[in-house]
Amino acid sequence: MTTKSVAAVLFDMDGTLVDSEKLWDAAMTELATEYGGVLSPQARMAMVGSAMATSMRILHDDLGQPWRDPAEGIAFLHRRVAELFVGGLEWRPGALALLRAVRAAGIPTALVTSTARQLVEVALDTLGRDSFDVVVCGDEVGAAKPDPEPYVTAARMLGVPVDRCVAIEDSPSGVASALAAGAAVLAVRGEAPLDPALGVRLLETLTAADLDLLTSLLTPLELPS
Incomplete structure (x- = not known):
């Protein structure tokens, strides 16, 4: 077996990247x-x-x-x-450093948020309009989180398999959405408590997150013998 490479990192916005x-x-x-x-x-x-x-x-x-x-x-x-x-609008601890590391590695990124486009446009003045290859807003999908559609849409727009994506989330509905889509999930503790039964990796902040950690969250790829 070998480790899958991360095809894309899909970032939630409110409570994950920014303390909004x-x-x-x-x-x-x-x-x-x-x-x-x-x-x-x-x-x-x-x-x-x-x-x-x-x-x-x-x-x-x-x-x-x-x-x-x-x-x-x-x-x-x-x-x-x-x-x-x-x-x-303030960055959450470790979020900007992780985003920059992912971008520097050439890994595609998406912003996947339940927030409406008109507010996301304001937030992008802080987040950086060149920080994401695609942006999926809550008012641009047929079904919002916890439905899998936002994350499925992001992967499709990026042209990558969703099971090789890592979603970074803070809320129960966001984690449920990403898991239902088939993405790996890294959760950061936010305002709403997360159910341990979900079985996702949970960090207090993103300061300890790096590319190695993101890669480790993907299911190992089984090669033919």
């Missing part, structure tokens, strides 16, 4: 206040890594206001989070 979940926390709290309510910690945790439509459903149910128009809330969040992204 706290900005989403602030915006969600403001929206709940606008609606005259208080967002519970449990509901906020359930939103992490989810599509906007799912997050709005969770918010409205949590506030006891299921009649709210999700489009109104999404528009509010897009405006507010865009403002917060401009003023306070």
Whole structure:
């Protein structure tokens, strides 16, 4: 047997590359206040890594206001989070160094996020528009995480087999999406706890991640005798 080479690295954005979940926390709290309510910690945790439509459903149910128009809330969040992204988007520990190492090695990269394109465009001012060969946004796929479509789409756009890709994630829905797609997964601890039963490698931060670690996550390739 020999080790497969990494065909591509597929990066989640919020909570993985950048410490943006706290900005989403602030915006969600403001929206709940606008609606005259208080967002519970449990509901906020359930939103992490989810599509906007799912997050709005969770918010409205949590506030006891299921009649709210999700489009109104999404528009509010897009405006507010865009403002917060401009003023306070910070890299998570080790994320920039790992991204640079992957790029320097000539390994294709994708950004695979549940965040909408208009906010991702703001974030790319920090992340670097030349940091990724493809970008898959939450509003550009038919089914968002935890569905496998975002990661399947990224691999297809890169022209690589998904089972030779390593996805880097922080949320339960993101990990589930990548695993369902057939990618190897490196998880970094985020706001939402990850189920140990998922069996993925979990790091406290990406400071210990390197190319050797990413390669080790791929299933060994069995050669004919």
